[in-house]
Amino acid sequence: MAVQPILRYPHPLLKKLAHPVAGLDAEIRALLQDLIDTMRAGPGSVGVAAPQIGAALRICVVDVSKSRHGSENNHGLLCMVNPEIVARSGSAVMREGCMSVPDYTGDVERATEITVRFLDEQSDQVREVAASGFEAVAIQHELDHLDGILFLDRVVSITTGLFRRKSYR
Amino acid sequence: MTPRCERSYYAVSVVGADRPGIVAGISEALYRLGCNIADSSCAMLAGEFAMILIVSHPKPFTKANLLEELKPASERLGMTLAVRSLQTGEEQHRPPAGELCQITVYGADQPGIVYRVTSALAARQINIMDLHTKLVGSEEEPVYVMLLEATLPEDITPGHLEQLLASLRAELKVEIGIRVVTPVEL
Numbered sequence: 001m002a003v004q005p006i007l008r009y010p011h012p013l014l015k016k017l018a019h020p021v022a023g024l025d026a027e028i029r030a031l032l033q034d035l036i037d038t039m040r041a042g043p044g045s046v047g048v049a050a051p052q053i054g055a056a057l058r059i060c061v062v063d064v065s066k067s068r069h070g071s072e073n074n075h076g077l078l079c080m081v082n083p084e085i086v087a088r089s090g091s092a093v094m095r096e097g098c099m100s101v102p103d104y105t106g107d108v109e110r111a112t113e114i115t116v117r118f119l120d121e122q123s124d125q126v127r128e129v130a131a132s133g134f135e136a137v138a139i140q141h142e143l144d145h146l147d148g149i150l151f152l153d154r155v156v157s158i159t160t161g162l163f164r165r166k167s168y169r
Numbered sequence: 170m171t172p173r174c175e176r177s178y179y180a181v182s183v184v185g186a187d188r189p190g191i192v193a194g195i196s197e198a199l200y201r202l203g204c205n206i207a208d209s210s211c212a213m214l215a216g217e218f219a220m221i222l223i224v225s226h227p228k229p230f231t232k233a234n235l236l237e238e239l240k241p242a243s244e245r246l247g248m249t250l251a252v253r254s255l256q257t258g259e260e261q262h263r264p265p266a267g268e269l270c271q272i273t274v275y276g277a278d279q280p281g282i283v284y285r286v287t288s289a290l291a292a293r294q295i296n297i298m299d300l301h302t303k304l305v306g307s308e309e310e311p312v313y314v315m316l317l318e319a320t321l322p323e324d325i326t327p328g329h330l331e332q333l334l335a336s337l338r339a340e341l342k343v344e345i346g347i348r349v350v351t352p353v354e355l
Contacts, residue, residue, distance in 0.1 A: 043354075045355075046353075046354070047355055067353075069353060094353060095269075095351070095353065096352060096353055097355065098354075099355075105352035107350075137353070138355055142355070151355070
């Protein structure tokens with residue numbers, strides 16, 4: 001049980017595909033606890049993925065229940081092993097920041113409703129969760145870390161769209 | 170890189186008629202000088218291209234050293250150059266911690282849209298971080314569009330901002346939309 005330092009880009013692990021986990025054992029449970037501790041220690045943090053603390057494994061934790069954006073619509077603490085998004089719909093833009101990319105934020109478009117399937121740490125069963133709103137955004141952001149994708153890879157610019165037309169002369 | 174305290178910082182702006190090679194020419198001069206470009210922003214408005222850059226160089230270094238290489242490069246490109254030395258610590262400026270709001274204003278073109286909206290914000294100490302305006306529509310029916318981002322002081326909520334701009338909306342007969350875009354830490 002320990003708060004781990006958050007790796008920052010350009011650490012190579014943040015751009016690597018993480019490996020699937022074979023099953024829940026003591027080591028994986030300890031890693032999950034580290035992820036929870038690290039998330040709770042980060043000011044305003046609502047999720048941490050294993051690659052962010054140096055483990056190239058498909059594990060992440062999300063908890064938006066204490067955030068003002070997600071306090072009314074959430075599933076509490078989600079400890080997700082081998083998560084995958086099996087359904088997604090809708091789209092919305094939110095300005096995201098990431099502990100692994102400090103001092104920069106960017107507008108990212110994500111699905112507003114998702115269904116995520118994962119091996120649940122508590123029940124040791126495969127569980128499906130239908131998330132929406134901020135919780136869905138947080139899950140998509142953390143799952144991206146398992147594929148070596150940072151929010152910088154998804155940044156969209158609203159102004160480009162609005163001000164593209166040019167015909168002055 | 171040399172620590173912040175051992176570097177001199179400058180705000181550089183370069184404006185002139187657009188043509189290919191402006192950014193390359195200016196950044197080449199800075200590179201030759203051994204300057205680092207920290208934050209920068211460029212935009213083209215009508216046919217004018219504008220660059221704003223925060224650059225730094227290890228001390229000892231002066232504004233005169235910077236101008237020595239940058240002035241000829243700007244002149245070659247037909248650009249107007251301005252350089253301001255930053256005081257120690259100025260380059261680390263952090264905006265206030267309140268909500269970040271995106272405000273969209275659009276309507277039939279008329280004098281004073283920018284002035285009226287921004288002075289209402291300034292009177293409440295609401296700090297503009299980013300602002301773009303554009304004249305669109307036809308010559309007969311010109312439409313003015315303004316998109317800005319502003320940080321609210323901690324005692325002003327997006328609801329207050331809504332109220333503040335409601336009277337302007339009616340008076341200027343423009344559409345005003347407010348959207349909170351405060352970044353979420355994930």
